[in-house]
Amino acid sequence: MQHRSKAAQHNKQSQKHSARQGKIIMANTVTREREPMEPAFSLFSPEAKRFPLILTLDQNGIPHRWITWQHAVWYYAKERVAWETGSDAFTVSGGKCRDTGEVSTVTAASIIAIRGKAMAMKSFNQVPPLNNRELFHRDRHVCGYCGGIFSHSKLTRDHIIPYSRRGIDTWMNVVTACRPCNERKGSRLPEEAHMELIYAPYVPNRAEFLILANRRILADQMEFLKQHVSAQSRVHLS
């Protein structure tokens, strides 16, 4: 923990210093401050893809979301980082000091807790959005009917109670299915089609959703998130 506090101190100094110079990387990437929340940095920009994402928590340590390192730097600059954990850290270079020629740096931890009301209001129990990518990942790319393992492009979202029969588009009513199985089932219920489901659907909690949504999770981030995933989740099988 010693090196962390040192790093934090260093960050503070760098930020103060850079604020005076107005040259650090934040000055280039953030054009105006948005209140009450933070600037939007795309998770999909080529720049963001070069580095692993940083996991944010609320002040109580509840997982919140993935952010880019630029975004993390912004939190450090605004002194919104309440505490940090994780075994990885990323150091980002900023501008050069005109007086000393020193390059300012900001070190961001791989897991950071953010202070603020807006964070606390976003409930951990909120149902995560339903997307094919995360659905297929939840079901480990296994067709719920034939048990085959398929690549993303060969899979579909099957509504257990079909859409045409007022089935709804929720985590509990969908499973991953290969195209032939989905076509065979058509607008029937599994029992009508004599196609038994080989596993049950479930709603991933926020921690699990964060695991499903990011393919480049660092070991320390994974370890942290797994502690918040429910015991019956298939994430524990991997």
Ligand SMILES: [Zn+2]
């Ligand atoms: Zn199948």
